[in-house]
Amino acid sequence: MNRSELIEKIRERRSFLCVGLDTDLAKVPAKFLRAEDPVFEFNKAVIDATRDYCVAYKPNLAFYECLGKKGWESFEKTIEYIGNSHFTIADAKRGDIGNTSSYYAKTFFEVMGCDSVTIAPYMGRDSVEPFLKFDGKWAIVLALTSNEGAFDFQFQQLGLGEERLFEKVLKKTASWGNDGNLMFVVGATRPEMLTDIRKIVPDH
Amino acid sequence: MNRSELIEKIRERRSFLCVGLDTDLAKVPAKFLRAEDPVFEFNKAVIDATRDYCVAYKPNLAFYECLGKKGWESFEKTIEYIGNSHFTIADAKRGDIGNTSSYYAKTFFEVMGCDSVTIAPYMGRDSVEPFLKFDGKWAIVLALTSNEGAFDFQFQQLGLGEERLFEKVLKKTASWGNDGNLMFVVGATRPEMLTDIRKIVPDH
Numbered sequence: 001m002n003r004s005e006l007i008e009k010i011r012e013r014r015s016f017l018c019v020g021l022d023t024d025l026a027k028v029p030a031k032f033l034r035a036e037d038p039v040f041e042f043n044k045a046v047i048d049a050t051r052d053y054c055v056a057y058k059p060n061l062a063f064y065e066c067l068g069k070k071g072w073e074s075f076e077k078t079i080e081y082i083g084n085s086h087f088t089i090a091d092a093k094r095g096d097i098g099n100t101s102s103y104y105a106k107t108f109f110e111v112m113g114c115d116s117v118t119i120a121p122y123m124g125r126d127s128v129e130p131f132l133k134f135d136g137k138w139a140i141v142l143a144l145t146s147n148e149g150a151f152d153f154q155f156q157q158l159g160l161g162e163e164r165l166f167e168k169v170l171k172k173t174a175s176w177g178n179d180g181n182l183m184f185v186v187g188a189t190r191p192e193m194l195t196d197i198r199k200i201v202p203d204h
Numbered sequence: 205m206n207r208s209e210l211i212e213k214i215r216e217r218r219s220f221l222c223v224g225l226d227t228d229l230a231k232v233p234a235k236f237l238r239a240e241d242p243v244f245e246f247n248k249a250v251i252d253a254t255r256d257y258c259v260a261y262k263p264n265l266a267f268y269e270c271l272g273k274k275g276w277e278s279f280e281k282t283i284e285y286i287g288n289s290h291f292t293i294a295d296a297k298r299g300d301i302g303n304t305s306s307y308y309a310k311t312f313f314e315v316m317g318c319d320s321v322t323i324a325p326y327m328g329r330d331s332v333e334p335f336l337k338f339d340g341k342w343a344i345v346l347a348l349t350s351n352e353g354a355f356d357f358q359f360q361q362l363g364l365g366e367e368r369l370f371e372k373v374l375k376k377t378a379s380w381g382n383d384g385n386l387m388f389v390v391g392a393t394r395p396e397m398l399t400d401i402r403k404i405v406p407d408h
Contacts, residue, residue, distance in 0.1 A: 022304070062300055062307035068280065068315050069273040076272065093300050095324060096266055097351040100226070103266035111272050120299060120324040122346055124353020142326055147301040149328020152376055156362050156369065165360065165369065172356055 001087050001115045002136040003180045009055045009087065018056035018089065021046065021078060022063050039067065039074035044081060056087040079112055089140060090114040098126040105130045109137045116140050118185060121169045125176055132177045139182055141173050144197070146187025170200045179203040205291050205319045206340040207384045213259045213291065222260035222293065225250065225282060226267050243271065243278035248285060261286050262293040283317055293344060294318040302330040309334045313341045320344050322389060325373045329380055336381045343386055347374050348401070350391025374404045383407040 001009075010016060021043050025033070028042045035041035047057065059078055064071035082088055094104040094117060108117040109131075116138035119128055131139035144154055144166040154166040170184060183204055186197055205213075214220060225247050229237070232246045239245040251261065263282055268275035286292055298308040298321060312321040313335075320342035323332055335343035348358055348370045358370040374388060387408055390401055 024307075060300070060304055062298075062304045062311070066307045066311040066315060068311075069276040072273040072276050091300075093298065093324070093327075094266075096264070096295075096297050097349065097353075100264055100266045103228075103270045107266070107270040107272075111270060120297070120326050122324050122326045122357060123297075123349050123351060124356030124358070126351050126353040128353075145301065145327050147327060147330050149301075149330040149332075152328030153326060153369065153373065154328070156372065158360050158362060160364065165357065168360065169357065 001084070005136075006055070006087055009085075013052070013055055015053055015055055017050075017054035018058050018087075019046065019050050019054045020091075021057055021059035023059070023074075024063055025067075037070075037074055037077070039064070039071065040077045040081075043074070043078045047078075047082060051085070054086065056089060057082050058089040058091050060091040076112060079114055088114045088116070090117040093118050093120050093142065095120040095123050095127045097123065098130060101127050102130040105134065105137075109134045116183065118142065121173060125172075128173060129176055132181045134181075137181065139177065141169065141182065141184055143170050143173075143184040144186045144190055144193060146189040150187070150190075167200060170197065174201050174204065205288070209340075210259070210291055213289075217256070217259055219257055219259055221254075221258035222262050222291075223250065223254045223258045224295075225261055225263035227263070227278075228267055229271075241274075241278055241281070243268070243275065244281045244285075247278070247282045251282075251286060255289070258290065260291040260293060262295050264295040280316060292318045292320070294321040297322050297324050297346065299324040299327050299331045301327065302334060305331050306334040309338065309341075313338045320387065322346065325377060329376075332377060333380055336385045338385075341385070343381065345373070345377050345386065345388055347377075347388040348390045348394055348397060350393040354391070354394075371404060374401065378405050378408065 023039045023042050028038060032038045032042045059075060064075040079088055090108045108114045118140045119131055121141050128139060144150060156165045158165060158168055184201060227243045227246050229242060232242060236242045236246045263279060268279040283292055294312045312318045322344045323335055325345050332343060348354060360369045362369060362372055388405060
């Protein structure tokens, strides 16, 4: 889904809402556990109930991978069931050296048919760029995350200036892509940072 | 495999060698492509030929995931075929917020039966710690990677001192674990850094 299609969906549905699909079998109501594919059946119920109110769905891969190949099957079926009416985010936090990142990009964009995938920036440019080469597909790079551990490295001050690591990540990464193939993760637990971050990447 | 078992294997086989299993179907000899599971058959041939000369195997997940659930099956079969005689590294470069990282740890350590998994440090402590809680299992944290992109963030100088981001990652991460559950990735393309890094983490 490209930028203008996504903006159209947002306008049409008057919503920015993204629904997480972090389907944890330990927390799913018992009635779904009797299904052959409980993860998919639960997701289906969530999707059916929310379709009209949201523009995006975000399954986190950890909850699917922990079920082995059966989990990947549930993931694939979920993405297919969502279809083209909504933007899909594979929350997978991938990132590897160049040629290997290309295979991850192929996995999520071509094999699984997702619109976007979340990316960890630690390995730098050649780990991010392979995700920027697919038409209508997006890399969503971790900048400032919502967890306590964000303070360990992301807030580290760099050199003599005022810049912190997450700001460097935003600036540098933004120069590798554009507002049609690159988004950023900024945790909603840090609303006080959003204005400053908007200044660095106004159109992403 | 715990620390003393690993050291025993190294002594016994007089080898530090780790064999990568980055099985790219575009590069595998044609005869394997006729097999029902070409990735596994190729891996099997590599493992049979190298078993006596190495102590570890390292499949990179990107090459398996890009084949969807069939790829995960090949990965599972490969780990099982290696067995307990060798140390196994799932080169997956995972990392997410705490509860989600726990599911990734469960995936690779319990479901897949790997000895270790590579971890991206950007999200900090709560993204790494869940991998340190399994007996005889290891987190291998990215410190200084071998690719060109390592210069983008890993070499960033922090604050007023001499410390660079990768050194901060080594020091901080080392304080979360011990030499029985934590290793580090240092690219062999940077041999000139190894002495300094050894000083920071002498026993890892």
